[in-house]
Amino acid sequence: MAFDPFRAIVCYGLFWIVRMNGCLRRARQPRLRGAGWFFDLRVPEDFYVTGGRTILRRYWMRIGIPFVVDIPIAAFIFLTGRFMLLPPLVLGLAALIHVNHVWSVHLAERQAQRLAVPDAGDPVARVALSLTPRRLRDYANGPLEWAMALSAAMAIMWLARVYTTSPAHLPARVVFGVPVTLLYVQLGAVLVKAIVVAWRAPAPLTQTAEHVDAREEKRKYYLRVCDAFRAAMTAAIVFWAIKISAPPASVAGLDRLWFAGYVAFGLAATVWIEIKRKQLVTLSLRARPVTLPDFLRQSELTRWPVCYQPSAPLLTLKGARGYSLNLANAFARAGVAYIAGLALLLVVLGSGR
């Protein structure tokens, strides 16, 4: 999609509306389970009037860090009129908000650990291990997969026809650059889906059904988000095929139509995500949080944000200082290869300019 300053400002404005809701949701998260809980940690009833108050306040301040980053940069952009920097800023902030949230929750829980009720973090003795195989194809939406594959294939065929017959003799990089990049991004979404499917699912023997239901619904939700993203990418490929073969006079109209569709899809997706999130919270609250046994002694395996542990089958290990990406895991290797491939693709596509 081509951004002009107006569209970039609209996107940034919409991002602010959406993030405010997310910010309020994250602020309420520690007390969702009631007075005796801080996130998933069992704490004394007076936690929020004693030592917990400071921990909660610090957590709230930490989730405000993205605003501290955003406001000066946005002010600079608006003052200098470099509005085309707004979309990259939005992308960067979206990543920062999520990483910062994971880090803030982890840190707050660690700080609250010393005030938790005795034995709160003790692992349960018995766990239920599901024997149902989980494969990517078990969670695939057949008609949607076919629709996306056929639409993308038809669009690529149409572009091939445009490339071979167009009197303008457009370079291959111009004609196929966008769809190839979008297909590659789709491949990344498939990789994320595979990771979500493999997401570990042990459950305690008490409230097993509640824990399994909550985990499965969360898994399906993330998979649907990935599919919606892939569908949007496919729509963008089809739109590109239409746009490139349209007469120059109608391109501006098509761009306006695409932008309106993009905004409408974004708003609909936001509403749907909020509804699903509320349902997931209700399901999660039914299952009392427990600590599962750590057979691998993960905290002893890792101290750094990345590690190499071939014997551990997990993508991330929970070390003493936070999560650590296990580079020995097949998904981690695939992720590294994917990022390298994306960089290479961007270099190849950019080299002809």
Added chain:
Amino acid sequence: MVVTIDTTDARPLYQQVADGIKELIARGKLAEGTPLPPVRQLAADLGVNFNTIAMAYRELQKGGLIVIRHGSGSVVSSRTAAERTQAELVRPLRAALTELVLSGLSPDKIQRIVMRELRLAGKGGG
């Protein structure tokens, strides 16, 4: 369909996984041809070394209870396909009965325990 892992159980983890699957097969809850999860999935779910689950699967394969097909996963094999002699099958039973006798239980009590376990093992299956 779940197997239970107990951290207070003296048996090693691989044995608990293997015994859990055996029990489900005996009760008919895992029918012939039922696919089992890949080693990678179970190891990741439980958060244990790959070898722990691989050992459990190997033991089940040795007992003729599952067939491991490289590339297409493991499935529960036919119960009649387990070509084991009666002497082989009776050996663990004899060992368990010896343990019970040595623990001082009366023959009547042992019989009651055996009958109860037999009923439990056959529940839902045959």
